[in-house]
Amino acid sequence: MTDKTEITVTIPASSRFVALARVTAASLAAELDFTVDEISDMTVAADEVTSLVIEWAEDNEIPLVQLRYQIRDDTLEMEAAVETATLTASQEMLVLDDITRQILAAVVDAYDIREGCGRVLKRRAAVAR
Amino acid sequence: MSTSARPGPTDEQLFRQLAETRRRSIRNQLVDRHIGFARHIAKRYANRGIADDDLNQIALLALVKAVDRYDPDFGATFTAFAGRTIEGEIKRHFRDAAWAVRVPRSAKELHLLVRQTTDDLHHELGRSPTVKDIAARLEISTDEVVGALGAAAAYSSGSLDALGAADSAAPDRSRYLATDDERLELAPNRVLVEQLIATLPPREQEIVKLRFFAELSQTEIADRVGVSQMHVSRLLRRSFTMMRRAAEQPVR
Numbered sequence: 001m002t003d004k005t006e007i008t009v010t011i012p013a014s015s016r017f018v019a020l021a022r023v024t025a026a027s028l029a030a031e032l033d034f035t036v037d038e039i040s041d042m043t044v045a046a047d048e049v050t051s052l053v054i055e056w057a058e059d060n061e062i063p064l065v066q067l068r069y070q071i072r073d074d075t076l077e078m079e080a081a082v083e084t085a086t087l088t089a090s091q092e093m094l095v096l097d098d099i100t101r102q103i104l105a106a107v108v109d110a111y112d113i114r115e116g117c118g119r120v121l122k123r124r125a126a127v128a129r
Numbered sequence: 130m131s132t133s134a135r136p137g138p139t140d141e142q143l144f145r146q147l148a149e150t151r152r153r154s155i156r157n158q159l160v161d162r163h164i165g166f167a168r169h170i171a172k173r174y175a176n177r178g179i180a181d182d183d184l185n186q187i188a189l190l191a192l193v194k195a196v197d198r199y200d201p202d203f204g205a206t207f208t209a210f211a212g213r214t215i216e217g218e219i220k221r222h223f224r225d226a227a228w229a230v231r232v233p234r235s236a237k238e239l240h241l242l243v244r245q246t247t248d249d250l251h252h253e254l255g256r257s258p259t260v261k262d263i264a265a266r267l268e269i270s271t272d273e274v275v276g277a278l279g280a281a282a283a284y285s286s287g288s289l290d291a292l293g294a295a296d297s298a299a300p301d302r303s304r305y306l307a308t309d310d311e312r313l314e315l316a317p318n319r320v321l322v323e324q325l326i327a328t329l330p331p332r333e334q335e336i337v338k339l340r341f342f343a344e345l346s347q348t349e350i351a352d353r354v355g356v357s358q359m360h361v362s363r364l365l366r367r368s369f370t371m372m373r374r375a376a377e378q379p380v381r
Contacts, residue, residue, distance in 0.1 A: 012183060017149040017271065026276035036239050036273075044190065055153055061304055086138070099157045106186040 004072040013057035013065045013082075021050035021067050021080065027058035028069050029076055034058040034124050042122050046078055048100055049111070049118030056094045056116065062086045074124040081117035091115070136178040144201045159196045160189075163211060167192040169214045178320030179222060191218035223317045242267065243277040333368045334363060 011017040025046035094114040103109040110121040171188035195211035248257035351358040
């Protein structure tokens with residue numbers, strides 16, 4: 001599979017739906033033949049960014065969060081974001097705390113947190129399977 | 130790090146707030162309070178073949194997991210619960226790092242395991258098991274079970290049966306998900322042993338591994354390597370002397 005496949009899921013900005021973000025990430029990671037440990041890392045990352053963005057959206061009374069997953073070759077990328085149209089200058093900054101930073105650094109290859117949006121990327125390790 | 134001297138809410142109050150609100154700021158506060166404890170546990174496994182940074186990362190993730198899962202009504206103190214979770218994760222990493230027990234923990238295998246457990250539980254309970262039943266039995270998260278169930282569509286049953294047949298009749302839980310078995314207890318030593326073996330010449334490495342990890346007899350090794358049993362015996366003895374000498378040097 002060399003084509004990029006994109007999957008988008010829109011969820012209400014409520015922590016009840018973080019599990020959906022995790023399970024979708026796990027399912028796609030399994031699709032890419034990630035190992036169980038890699039899948040577990042990816043679900044931790046999905047949980048972190050999704051709850052970070054959901055909490056921020058709740059605080060700013062933004063009702064929906066979009067989860068975008070991209071799979072290509074050996075890479076899974078996930079983004080949790082509010083619609084750009086809902087961003088205003090008066091909103092508080094989305095702060096990436098030190099613990100979340102440490103967690104993300106431990107589980108994914110790259111991450112990026114900006115206003116109303118968190119993104120993580122994980123590559124499947126080249127191991128014999 | 131005295132608990133009583135800590136200002137603000139108690140751990141228990143924080144855990145109750147966390148259960149109610151799922152706020153990350155509370156989670157982070159709890160993680161922050163116990164990160165020293167997690168590092169302390171990680172330190173016990175230092176110099177055994179896994180880098181300190183990696184150990185600390187493993188301990189941090191295990192601590193986060195413990196904070197997320199801890200239920201103050203459960204009876205155990207958080208430190209006891211977290212300590213067990215962190216040690217379990219560290220040992221699992223040692224196990225996975227040791228060559229002799231490196232089993233690819235792929236999604237396919239987890240799926241197979243979940244399927245087997247579903248059958249077992251169905252039999253025991255006389256009804257279809259819930260995701261929680263399966264998660265409790267395998268000591269994995271409900272997410273992992275859901276993921277494994279979802280993986281079913283991706284693999285044909287034919288390939289799954291072949292996978293099972295390739296190594297054993299029934300999937301053995303300890304091979305994939307050991308948390309407290311003997312093998313796991315020994316894992317840190319295994320990493321060290323592996324590093325010591327790596328200091329030997331290639332043929333000696335092979336012989337030592339065949340003897341102790343594949344558990345072949347000296348005669349079987351002799352046949353396989355194409356030397357006499359006496360020679361195997363000599364090579365083994367020499368290898369142990371070399372390994373002992375290497376063990377006396379600090380591990381890097």
